[in-house]
Amino acid sequence: MRWFLKTDILAGLLLIVISTLAAFEIRDLPLGTFRQMGPGMFPAIITGILGVFGLGQVVIGCLGHSRLVHFSLRKVAAVLGSIALFALTITRFGFVPAVSITLLTVSFGDTTMGARKLLLLCIVLPALIYGLFFLGLGLQIKPFTWRL
Amino acid sequence: MELLQNFAIGLDIALEPVNLFYCFVGVMVGMLVGVIPGIGPLTAISILFPFTFYLDPTTALIMLAGIWYGTTYGGSVASVLLNVPGTASNAVTCLDGYPMAQSGRQGVALMLVALSSFSGGTIGILLLIFFAPVIADAALSFAPADYFALMLLGLVAASSISEGSAFKGLAAVTLGILLGTVGLDIYTGTPRLMFERPELSEGIGLIPLAMGIFGVSEVISSMGPSSRNLGNPKRMSLRSMLPTRKDLSLAWLPILRGSSIGSFFGTLPGTGPIVSAFMAYAVEKRLSPTPERFGKGAVEGLTAPEASNNAADMTSFIPTLALGIPGSPTMALMMGALIIHGITPGPEMMTKEVDLVWALIASFWVGNLMLLVLNIPLVGVWVKILTIPTNLLFPAIIVFICIGSYMVSSSIFDIWVVLIFGLAGYGLRQLGIPVAPMLLGFVLGPMMEEQFRRAMLLSRGRLEVFADRPISLSILLLTAGILMWIAYSGFRRARKTRASMT
Numbered sequence: 001m002r003w004f005l006k007t008d009i010l011a012g013l014l015l016i017v018i019s020t021l022a023a024f025e026i027r028d029l030p031l032g033t034f035r036q037m038g039p040g041m042f043p044a045i046i047t048g049i050l051g052v053f054g055l056g057q058v059v060i061g062c063l064g065h066s067r068l069v070h071f072s073l074r075k076v077a078a079v080l081g082s083i084a085l086f087a088l089t090i091t092r093f094g095f096v097p098a099v100s101i102t103l104l105t106v107s108f109g110d111t112t113m114g115a116r117k118l119l120l121l122c123i124v125l126p127a128l129i130y131g132l133f134f135l136g137l138g139l140q141i142k143p144f145t146w147r148l
Numbered sequence: 149m150e151l152l153q154n155f156a157i158g159l160d161i162a163l164e165p166v167n168l169f170y171c172f173v174g175v176m177v178g179m180l181v182g183v184i185p186g187i188g189p190l191t192a193i194s195i196l197f198p199f200t201f202y203l204d205p206t207t208a209l210i211m212l213a214g215i216w217y218g219t220t221y222g223g224s225v226a227s228v229l230l231n232v233p234g235t236a237s238n239a240v241t242c243l244d245g246y247p248m249a250q251s252g253r254q255g256v257a258l259m260l261v262a263l264s265s266f267s268g269g270t271i272g273i274l275l276l277i278f279f280a281p282v283i284a285d286a287a288l289s290f291a292p293a294d295y296f297a298l299m300l301l302g303l304v305a306a307s308s309i310s311e312g313s314a315f316k317g318l319a320a321v322t323l324g325i326l327l328g329t330v331g332l333d334i335y336t337g338t339p340r341l342m343f344e345r346p347e348l349s350e351g352i353g354l355i356p357l358a359m360g361i362f363g364v365s366e367v368i369s370s371m372g373p374s375s376r377n378l379g380n381p382k383r384m385s386l387r388s389m390l391p392t393r394k395d396l397s398l399a400w401l402p403i404l405r406g407s408s409i410g411s412f413f414g415t416l417p418g419t420g421p422i423v424s425a426f427m428a429y430a431v432e433k434r435l436s437p438t439p440e441r442f443g444k445g446a447v448e449g450l451t452a453p454e455a456s457n458n459a460a461d462m463t464s465f466i467p468t469l470a471l472g473i474p475g476s477p478t479m480a481l482m483m484g485a486l487i488i489h490g491i492t493p494g495p496e497m498m499t500k501e502v503d504l505v506w507a508l509i510a511s512f513w514v515g516n517l518m519l520l521v522l523n524i525p526l527v528g529v530w531v532k533i534l535t536i537p538t539n540l541l542f543p544a545i546i547v548f549i550c551i552g553s554y555m556v557s558s559s560i561f562d563i564w565v566v567l568i569f570g571l572a573g574y575g576l577r578q579l580g581i582p583v584a585p586m587l588l589g590f591v592l593g594p595m596m597e598e599q600f601r602r603a604m605l606l607s608r609g610r611l612e613v614f615a616d617r618p619i620s621l622s623i624l625l626l627t628a629g630i631l632m633w634i635a636y637s638g639f640r641r642a643r644k645t646r647a648s649m650t
Contacts, residue, residue: 007578007579007580008580010579011316011319011579011580011581014575014579015319015323018323018326019326022326022341025341025343026340026341029338029340030338033609034604034609034610034611035604035605035608035609036605036609037600037601037604038336039333039335039336039338039340040340042329042597042600042601043326043329043340043341046322046325046326046329046593047326049322050319050322050323050326053315053318053319053322054319056315056635057315057316057319060313060315064644066580069578069579070578071575071578072368075368075369075371076368076571076574078371079364079367079368079371079546079570080364080567080570080571082543082546083364083546083549083550083563083566083567083570084564084567086547086550086563087550087560087563087564087567090550090554090560090563091560095551098550099547099551102543102546102547102550103543103544103546103547106367106371106542106543106546107543109368109371110371110542110543117540118543121540121543121544125544125547129547129551
């Protein structure tokens, strides 16, 4: 049952899924004629081509041999989680806390990062950013704030 | 001559303190990025993009371009010293650069690399100066059908050269085009694929998209323990770095040949520094009366590819500036930068924004000169930098990405865009779908649609218009040829891997 987790085949399946979703989303757009193309015409052609590519890729995947896909959930969670936390904290708490939280969260994905280096980064980076953005480019983000 | 006059005006502007400063910043950052393997120019340019936002368009372009060709210089240092290419276009440099360094001629190798890079760059710039206006002139007689055909060729060619299967490259391009359709339709104002989000009315932002699919996904894949053995970097005196007369006599012809090859491939859509470097090496080996020296520290094997990739760096700008059609994903980013600053590249730009174009071209030469001068005394610094563990860099990169994307529009929405495309980029990479062509499709897609619609409007709905015009017909035939070749080699490769497994 794991055959569909092979990179080539999964890639093809993903493309088919994307093209289907897109086709569904644009289903109401008027196509128009070639002479007077409506907003839906070009996207429709593209989703069609994408679907064909997806099918072709699945065929290629079945004919050939590729490895099983490798997906590191830990790294993904660490990095994406850190970005999400940044988005949630930047306006509420200012950039110093946001940056620190981001740095800490990213380091969860990397087991080789020492605590001391991390702390150093938490101090150096916000200072650097303050200098670069606030003073250098005049950007208006608050270092510390409290707006829940 | 008008050309030289324009160049002089451009040089004037390029030498202004502000532009000089940012040129310097650009090439330094570029070298840094090039020296550190794992972070490529595409990632660096995407991340540093927002910082150029508040700058004057000319200055912004000068800096971004500096990063672009600076990385090639820096990448060669890593190739020679570590046998690890700093950027893909320096992969060939390892072949003869590393052995030469190993045999005790580290300094000479680095000096030769710097010299050939500079020569290649200069020749590329000369060609840029002479040909960009000529091509722009010719392009003024292009019809929408021709433009569409040319863009299509560029996309197909770019995906055929990209890493991995060309078929997936094409799929990536198509995906990129689809992403490009998001937003309000230009002609009718109808929302397309916007999922009820008004922030998407102008489409997905180029900067958050690029930062996500390149920067974030790169960090996710590369994060974790990495081992790099630097060996023992010795101090190098200036005398030990000087190449001998024999070295130079062996080097100058390969440099000329390499530069020509690089200039040619740089101009073509889809090919660039990487292909040029490989070709130049192959040509030198083929032409040499003593090919067995290659791979052991042959001067020709070192200088030709380096001259070639730097020449290609420069001439890559020709289609972007003169035609408004980027030949590679990085050029697409550059073009995106121009558009965001309100300038539309193309034949009109060459005549209307003369100052910007020529200042940019002049800055290339200034930047190349800076790199030549900086390369030599700073070698020790680069070597030190190579010892910084990359895992310190990655969290910092994420922070820069977050701040950068927030900075551009002060909207949290863009940060979420980065997040989503970071996930998407990582997923695509793991599935072997190359993300660089996707960016090209994203940038070119809307332009292609516009040209297609225009062509249809002018021809009153006749699809045959593409066959009517000789330019578009020949381009389309070429494109079809490449497509068939891609399909054929895709199936053949699949068969082969199957066969080798049984």
